[in-house]
Every structure is written in structure tokens, then in C-alpha cells.
Amino acid sequence: MTLDLILFLILSLIAIATALGMLLSRNAIYSALFLVLNFTTVAVFYLLLGAPFIAMAQITVYAGAIMVLFLFVIMLLGAESLPKAEVLPWQRPLAGILSVALAVEATFLFITRARPLGNIVAPAEAANMTDSLREMSMMLFNQYLLPFEVTSVLLLVAMVGAIVLTRRERRVHQ
Amino acid sequence: MVPINYYIILSAILFTLGVVGVLIRRNALIIFMSVELMLNAANLAMVAFSSVIQSFSGQIFVFFVIAVAAAEVAVGLALIVEIFKTKRSIDVDQMSSLKG
Numbered sequence: 082m083t084l085d086l087i088l089f090l091i092l093s094l095i096a097i098a099t100a101l102g103m104l105l106s107r108n109a110i111y112s113a114l115f116l117v118l119n120f121t122t123v124a125v126f127y128l129l130l131g132a133p134f135i136a137m138a139q140i141t142v143y144a145g146a147i148m149v150l151f152l153f154v155i156m157l158l159g160a161e162s163l164p165k166a167e168v169l170p171w172q173r174p175l176a177g178i179l180s181v182a183l184a185v186e187a188t189f190l191f192i193t194r195a196r197p198l199g200n201i202v203a204p205a206e207a208a209n210m211t212d213s214l215r216e217m218s219m220m221l222f223n224q225y226l227l228p229f230e231v232t233s234v235l236l237l238v239a240m241v242g243a244i245v246l247t248r249r250e251r252r253v254h255q
Numbered sequence: 256m257v258p259i260n261y262y263i264i265l266s267a268i269l270f271t272l273g274v275v276g277v278l279i280r281r282n283a284l285i286i287f288m289s290v291e292l293m294l295n296a297a298n299l300a301m302v303a304f305s306s307v308i309q310s311f312s313g314q315i316f317v318f319f320v321i322a323v324a325a326a327e328v329a330v331g332l333a334l335i336v337e338i339f340k341t342k343r344s345i346d347v348d349q350m351s352s353l354k355g
Contacts (some may be wrong), residue, residue, distance in 0.1 A: 096265065097269070100269055104285075116291065119292065119295070120345075122298055127302055130302050130306070132314050135318065136304060142321050143291070143324070146325065151328070154336060159305070160284060169348065176279045180274055184267075184268075187271065191264060217311045220312075220315060225315055236322065240329065242330045246330070
């Protein structure tokens, strides 16, 4: 076993364990913190795959901004845990059966259809990283310039939408 | 050298866990977090593919997915806050009527 493989196995164990912890913990705040750990692990995977910019964006946007927003909302609503009141008793077993079916289908496809797609090349070295970053930004700002600008409009629309949704209703007739 | 199939299998496992979360949890916030987990699993697969074919297109697509996820979270959490204001609960089983 090479060092890469050992690192991959340990990290994937952490990723799966934190995803399970997110699913199973009763308290929503613990779920959010488990998810932060999961996002950070995925960021390390991006580094291993030679995508340093995506790894940093993952940490700042996902683990930073998005999860902080989640924690704010959980604490604002005081919705750490729900009372145990099961309205649909058949829902949980059915969900279990369906998700096991999904997992079996996916593994079946991997075993029967997937041919070896090749190896991940070794993670980029430090000097190589700036090169890859330069190349990626050239591509982003030449070939994908219009989608990039559309993204800024999308973020603006989301901002306006969030403000409109949460603002207090003003009285129209005074 | 890690075969890319390992990354794809890990991505499938994380995606399935996200689906399980959407199906079994009743807390709207945790359902939302599970959706984020699924987006992340798809991103991981895309970065792995882009690293194998030695092209940056996959990474640029992941960049756009992250931007869209940020917008989605802003609007989605605003909706959840608004639902909490009217229903006093974020249990998805309580949201059974069309009229607020």
C-alpha cells in the first residue's frame, strides 16, 4: 500500500463517519458541526486530487459561510431538536429499504459496468500548484466569462430574495 | 496512486447517505444539510474525473456549483425562517397544508 492509498482510506473513513454522525445525531447543532468536519475532509480530498483552488473555496464558502449561516438559523429558531412524534410510522422502514436499494444498484453498476478508468496522478507539487491555478483562471476568465458574470447576477438575486422573504410586512394603509 | 474508482465509490456512498438523510429526518434544517452533502458528493466525483482527464473544466463546473449552493442556502434558509414564523415548527410533517 502506498502512502496515497493509506491517506485516502483514513480520510474516507472520516468522511463516512462524519456523514453518519450528521444523520444520526439528535441535536441539529451537532449535525452542523459534523457536516463542517465532513466538508473539511472533502477539501483535503480536493487537495489530493490536485485542485487547490477548489479546496480553498470549499473551506471558505462551505465550511465557513454556509455552515455559519446554518448555525445562525438553528440558534435563531431554537430548533436544536424536535419532539418525538411520529406521524407517518411506515416512512422510516420504507426509506431504509429504498436507500439500501439505491446503494445496491450503485455498487452493482460499479461492479458490472465500470472499467478501470485510470489512476489519479500524484498531487501537484508546490511549484506546479501556482501553474495550475494560473491555467484554471485563464480558462475561467476566457472561455467561461459569461457564466461567471451570470453567477454574480444569481448571487445578487439570491441576496434580494432572502431580504424580501424575511423582511417584516409594512402596513400599506396608514 | 489511488484508482479513480475508489473516489467514485466514496462519492456514491456519500450521496446515498445524503439521500437517507432526506428520507428519514423530519427536521427541515437537517434535510437541507443532507442536500448539501449530496451536492458535495457530486462535486467530489467531478473533481476526480477532471483530475483524470487532465482538464480544468470539471473544476470550473464545481466552482459554479459552489456559487449556486451558496445562493440556494441563502434563499432556502430564508424560507425556513419564514415557515417557522407561521407554523412555530420546522418539522416537515407539520407542513401539510397549502394555505399558510
